[in-house]
């Protein structure tokens with residue numbers, strides 16, 4: 001199905017100038033939104049017409065910080081109790097990622113990507129770790145992304161915690177992946193240079209990474225000031241705060257993503273804004289790890305582009321958005337503050353961030369934009385217009401079912417059924433086997 005017309009639905013374009021389009025049909029051709037016009041304008045065109053009357057059409061959602069590799073942790077109860085964030089890392093994530101094997105990397109990504117399709121997320125910016133199976137890991141993740149039919153930006157999160165040789169493997173994995181992406185342009189797959197965090201990378205490693213980032217001229221993706229301990233460690237050992245230290249190595253540029261930023265001071269926020277980098281907030285993860293709540297209102301006030309990620313807690317961006325709003329109310333100690341700042345993370349800034357890697361129009365429905373479109377079963381019971389649409393997204397659409405997911409014009413799910421050339425039951429069965437084996441090794 002190379003060319004078809006979607007008609008009858010109300011379109012939320014995620015374009016601030018014209019956010020709600022009524023009585024408009026979408027001509028999808030060769031993976032793009034070719035034309036937006038009334039259905040009558042297409043009367044002489046011969047192609048399939050798909051009626052989505054009574055539904056909402058929106059751009060495929062974007063998750064700007066994720067970890068496919070953590071999928072097999074669901075239900076794992078063996079981690080020791082943790083009294084702070086560093087113990088969470090030591091008792092759970094750094095025990096788990098050391099045990100991941102090549103097939104775990106693949107199946108974790110595939111399960112997560114299929115769940116994303118079900119929840120209407122079509123673009124994921126991922127941050128992968130599997131220190132004892134680093135080589136080739138991004139290709140294993142990429143295979144799953146291709147099979148699920150979505151788009152992803154991949155990177156490997158380098159750290160010094162497993163020694164110099166493994167750090168070097170991580171550098172090589174990022175380098176090789178970015179070279180592959182540059183040599184084989186693929187609209188589904190992109191790459192950034194990944195690092196775990198400033199507190200797990202010494203100056204020698206940051207120096208080596210900086211050389212690669214400079215020669216590849218690429219963006220970076222790193223956890224920054226997720227917990228207060230990241231700041232404390234960098235000040236104690238290097239005499240610098242996190243953003244200042246990374247910036248001194250030239251590791252923050254206009255294509256960089258700093259995840260979390262819970263403990264940044266205004267000076268650091270201004271430096272991020274000046275570099276044109278993005279901060280991606282992950283409110284559910286921050287609440288779960290009890291590290292604090294990012295001051296998104298302050299970041300926005302200081303000119304930072306703040307995006308929204310899930311840090312692998314879930315892949316449901318609308319749920320993350322809601323929690324982000326409640327958390328910001330609490331942070332500001334004012335239930336009327338933060339609405340626009342948080343709504344814009346998903347509806348405006350995630351598209352802007354993804355456009356740095358995928359190009360203009362990504363994350364919106366406009367003529368020439370990629371045909372990444374979701375159909376949501378939502379018939380508004382109050383007026384839905386240019387003034388109210390964001391409120392409908394947060395308070396109404398977030399509770400509705402995603403009926404259909406389209407990525408690059410390809411229908412991945414229709415009426416709640418996956419239309420992919422895969423055996424989902426067999427994949428789930430294999431995932432349970434691999435998870436049980438992983439938990440035994442844990």
Ligand SMILES: [Zn+2]
Nearest residue numbers: 127223259311
């Ligand atoms: Zn993360």
